[in-house]
Amino acid sequence: MADGALFEVRDLCVQFATPRGRVNAVREASLEVRRGECLAVVGESGSGKSQLFLGCLGLLAAGGVVQGSARFDGQELLGPDSTPRRAALGTRVAMVFQDPMNALTPHLTIGRQLAEVVLDRGLLDAAAARARSLAVLESVGMPEPEARLRQYPHELSGGQRQRAAIAMALMTHPDLLVADEPTTALDVTVQAQVIEVLRGARDRGLAVVLITHDMGVVAGIADRVAVMYAGRIVETALARELFDSPAHPYTAALLASVPRLDTPLAGRLVGIEGQPPAPGAEPDGCAFAPRCASVLDVCHRSRPSLTSHGARSVACHAARLEAGAGR
Amino acid sequence: MTETLLRVRNLTVRFPMPRTRLLGPRPWLTAVNGVDLEIEAGRAVGLVGESGCGKSTLARAILALVAPQAGTIEWRGRPVRHDDATGLRRMRRELQVVFQDPVGSLDPRMSVGESVTEALEALEGAQAAAASRARVGSMLAEVGLDPALHARYPHELSGGQCQRAAIARALVGRPKLLVCDEAVSALDVSVQAQIVNLLADLRRRHGLALLFISHNLAVVRHLCDEVAVLYRGRVVERASAAAIFAGPRHPYTRALLAAVPDPEPAAHARACIPELRAAAAAESVAVAGCAYGPRCPLAASDCLVEAPGLEDDGGGHRTACHYARVRPTAN
Numbered sequence: 001m002a003d004g005a006l007f008e009v010r011d012l013c014v015q016f017a018t019p020r021g022r023v024n025a026v027r028e029a030s031l032e033v034r035r036g037e038c039l040a041v042v043g044e045s046g047s048g049k050s051q052l053f054l055g056c057l058g059l060l061a062a063g064g065v066v067q068g069s070a071r072f073d074g075q076e077l078l079g080p081d082s083t084p085r086r087a088a089l090g091t092r093v094a095m096v097f098q099d100p101m102n103a104l105t106p107h108l109t110i111g112r113q114l115a116e117v118v119l120d121r122g123l124l125d126a127a128a129a130r131a132r133s134l135a136v137l138e139s140v141g142m143p144e145p146e147a148r149l150r151q152y153p154h155e156l157s158g159g160q161r162q163r164a165a166i167a168m169a170l171m172t173h174p175d176l177l178v179a180d181e182p183t184t185a186l187d188v189t190v191q192a193q194v195i196e197v198l199r200g201a202r203d204r205g206l207a208v209v210l211i212t213h214d215m216g217v218v219a220g221i222a223d224r225v226a227v228m229y230a231g232r233i234v235e236t237a238l239a240r241e242l243f244d245s246p247a248h249p250y251t252a253a254l255l256a257s258v259p260r261l262d263t264p265l266a267g268r269l270v271g272i273e274g275q276p277p278a279p280g281a282e283p284d285g286c287a288f289a290p291r292c293a294s295v296l297d298v299c300h301r302s303r304p305s306l307t308s309h310g311a312r313s314v315a316c317h318a319a320r321l322e323a324g325a326g327r
Numbered sequence: 328m329t330e331t332l333l334r335v336r337n338l339t340v341r342f343p344m345p346r347t348r349l350l351g352p353r354p355w356l357t358a359v360n361g362v363d364l365e366i367e368a369g370r371a372v373g374l375v376g377e378s379g380c381g382k383s384t385l386a387r388a389i390l391a392l393v394a395p396q397a398g399t400i401e402w403r404g405r406p407v408r409h410d411d412a413t414g415l416r417r418m419r420r421e422l423q424v425v426f427q428d429p430v431g432s433l434d435p436r437m438s439v440g441e442s443v444t445e446a447l448e449a450l451e452g453a454q455a456a457a458a459s460r461a462r463v464g465s466m467l468a469e470v471g472l473d474p475a476l477h478a479r480y481p482h483e484l485s486g487g488q489c490q491r492a493a494i495a496r497a498l499v500g501r502p503k504l505l506v507c508d509e510a511v512s513a514l515d516v517s518v519q520a521q522i523v524n525l526l527a528d529l530r531r532r533h534g535l536a537l538l539f540i541s542h543n544l545a546v547v548r549h550l551c552d553e554v555a556v557l558y559r560g561r562v563v564e565r566a567s568a569a570a571i572f573a574g575p576r577h578p579y580t581r582a583l584l585a586a587v588p589d590p591e592p593a594a595h596a597r598a599c600i601p602e603l604r605a606a607a608a609a610e611s612v613a614v615a616g617c618a619y620g621p622r623c624p625l626a627a628s629d630c631l632v633e634a635p636g637l638e639d640d641g642g643g644h645r646t647a648c649h650y651a652r653v654r655p656t657a658n
Contacts, residue, residue: 044515045486158378187377187542188586195588213515216588243591257520258590259545261572268527269549271520275485 005032006207007093007176012068014048014055023279025051025064027231030306033176038198038208040222040239042215042254046276048231049211053178057093058085073175091121094169098181100161103168104153110137110164111149117171136167140197159190166197177201180211195220215258219243227251230276230287237312247314249295250288286317294318330403332421332504332536333389335364338398340381340388358384360560361398363637366504371530371537373551373568375544375583381560382540386506389538390424391415420450423497427509429489433481439492440477443467443499450500462499470495470525487518491525498529504536511546523550544587548572556580559618562637564651566644576644576651579619617648625650 014026026048033039043049054060056070056077070077072093075084097103105113114133118124124132130149137145140163153161162182169177179198183191199221202208212218218225222239227248235248246252256270274291277283286292289299298317306315340359347354358381366372374382387393389400391407400407402418409415426432433442443463448456467477470491481489490510497505507526511519523546529535541547547554547568554571556564556579564577575581616631617623623630630649637647 044517188544188588189377189582192586192588214588215516215590219590220588254517255590257517259520259523259543259549260590261545261548261584261587262589262591265549268524269520271524272517273521275487275518 004034006035006073007209008032008069008071009052009056010069010071012052012055012066012070014051014060015065015067016061017063017065018280020280024231024282025279026055028068029228029231029233031226031233031236033207033209035175035207036202036205037223038202038210038221040210040212040218040225041228042212042218042225043228044213044254044276046279047228049228050180052228053095053180053209053211057089057095057178058082059095090117091123091172092174093176093178094172094174096162096166096169096177096179096182098184100158100165100185101153103165104161106153108152109149110151110153110156114149114164114168114171117168121172123172132171133167136170137164139170139200140164140167141193142167157190158186159193162186162190162194163197166194166201170201174206176207176209178209178211181213182210183217184212184214191217192220215255227254230282231279232287232315233306233313234288234315235313236306241312247309247312247319248288248316249292249318253291253293286315292318329370330368331365332368332403333364333366333538334399334401334404335362335385335389336399336401338362338364338385338388338400339396340384340393341396357560359388359395362557362560362562364555364562366536366538368503369530369534369536370553371539371551373547373554374538374540374557375542375547375554376557377542377583380557382557383508384560385557386424386508386538386540390422390506391418420500421503422506423500423502423504424506424508425490425493425497425510427513429486429493429513430481432493433489433496435481438478438480439472439484439489439495440464440467442492443496446496447499466495466499467492469529470498471521485518486514487521490514490518490522494522494525494529498533498535501533502535504538506538506540508540509542510539512541512543519546526550544572544584556583561618561647562645563619563647564645565637566646570644576646577619577648578623578625578651582622619648 010030012026012029013024015022015024029052031039041049055066060066066078068078072088077085077088111133114136115129118129118132119126133149134145137148142148142160142163156164183194186194195217198208210222218239225237225239225242226233227235227250229250235251242251246255253272257272259269272291277287283289285300285303289295292299296317304315304317306313338359339357339361341355341357344354344356362385376382384393388395391409394409402422405414407418433439437445440463443466444456447459447463472488472491472495476484476488511522514522526537527550530537539547539551551568554566554568555562556577558579564571564580571580575584617634620626620630627650635647635649637645639645
């Protein structure tokens with residue numbers, strides 16, 4: 001499984017020092033991403049999906065501590081020497097954030113911001129940087145790219161800004177793109193365009209990590225999915241298998257709670273009652289047990305570990321019983 | 328015969344923009360352009376469209392928070408006038424609103440119980456409110472907030488709990504119409520489902536009418552009886568929710584529905600949306616004809632000259648498109 005992985009995270013923990021003591025944002029998370037593959041990391045707010053990648057890339061807020069291993073193309077990013085991380089970040093590993101307005105500098109033209117990415121790193125000269133900017137803007141489907149180079153962020157629409165932010169991330173031809181909720185602030189019509197841009201980048205061989213809470217977006221692009229709950233990865237699977245037969249009760253509940261356009265109206269939506277445990281107050285057993293529909297006695301006492309069944313891993317006592325009974 | 332609570336006629340709201348030239352004419356942005364809308368007692372009307380289409384401005388005009396340039400708004404048969412403070416207060420007892428940001432719409436220095444009490448006091452006076460103090464507790468219980476949480480402050484609660492408190496505050500005065508401006512958009516799906524179910528329950532129990540503004544079409548489908556689709560300040564399609572979702576007629580409605588990502592990987596393999604491509608091509612300036620013309624795959628030359636009116640097909644399905652009925656494409 002691990003061979004061929006471009007980016008490999010092992011037993012990653014992220015903690016924050018707070019006035020009430022240390023709080024675990026991410027616990028023992030492991031995953032890998034290969035070239036030309038899109039991994040979606042899904043979960044509700046506070047599940048740790050963003051902190052996992054901010055931790056890997058050394059971008060945690062003040063008070064954040066990361067433990068574990070994150071290897072990019074064979075090099076450890078979290079070792080005592082920060083050189084590999086600094087060399088990779090922004091050049092071979094690029095990030096796109098939720099709010100495109102905050103990702104762009106308001107007082108510089110789009111052309112200047114795009115060129116700066118390669119000029120500051122001494123990768124290209126000014127003429128080549130301009131040519132690259134144009135090519136990258138075209139590749140993200142920006143209408144009239146020449147004119148955009150001379151414009152400021154406030155002159156662009158939300159979707160155009162997000163495309164400019166993605167273009168900026170692609171300027172150095174990175175190997176890995178981490179997109180944190182890149183479509184959440186956008187309209188559905190624009191969202192569909194941005195998904196298409198990311199899909200195009202993936203098809204050209206880029207490894208894409210998509211952090212999102214929107215199952216519709218996941219279905220549109222992801223090859224594999226990792227589901228996070230209360231700081232832990234509770235299920236990983238191929239996207240198709242996950243949507244066809246979610247193994248973890250949380251995944252199933254998450255899928256069921258998405259209102260849909262294509263199913264008969266069944267009256268009520270299926271929500272998940274209750275809410276995730278507060279950070280720092282995780283129970284001894286499974287964190288999802290208090291909200292789980294298929295909870296067993298054992299779930300409250302012992303925490304299930306992530307166990308592989310072929311291409312799928314699940315952390316659930318009940319799911320393992322079903323798999324054992326079914327096969 | 329059900330009562331028509333709200334009747335909006337030819338409503339236009341414009342905002343002044345900065346002058347482009349010193350001493351030049353002041354340009355105006357028309358956010359809402361000649362909108363007609365009725366809401367009957369107990370009905371849920373969904374208002375959908377992209378950001379910037381004027382759906383929030385329309386809601387704010389209905390709530391008398393912005394003054395329209397033209398057109399009329401009638402609340403239960405009486406015209407709403409901005410200079411009539413007594414009339415506005417009476418209307419606001421029956422017309423309440425829940426906003427998108429659940430934490431930001433509650434006072435951070437008041438416990439949620441105090442916030443709900445304050446609303447009751449503002450609507451009914453301090454004395455009447457003191458007499459009906461029990462109503463605050465029962466309202467909070469009704470929206471599913473545990474009594475232990477009533478003394479908590481917004482920052483101590485989750486987004487979903489804050490939104491429940493905001494709904495309790497809006498409903499404590501027993502309004503007839505609740506305006507929800509993207510009230511579930513900021514919530515996680517599992518919580519969103521809870522709040523949608525809560526709104527559906529409250530509607531049924533109290534005969535509450537809803538004006539539900541959302542860009543999430545699937546949620547609108549679950550909650551609403553009727554849908555109005557807004558594009559650039561105009562209603563381009565208006566029909567029962569069942570009719571809109573089963574057979575959208577306006578090309579914009581169809582593009583909007585096609586763009587909703589399906590939580591089903593197989594569906595994405597077959598759906599590559601030509602209407603969407605057209606949408607990407609032009610985000611253009613004001614045009615003389617149909618506002619959707621430059622993005623529209625059905626547009627013919629007359630669409631760019633003459634704006635289509637909202638026409639009824641005889642069955643209550645109204646569409647503003649020259650070609651929606653001539654060339655209905657199966658969805």
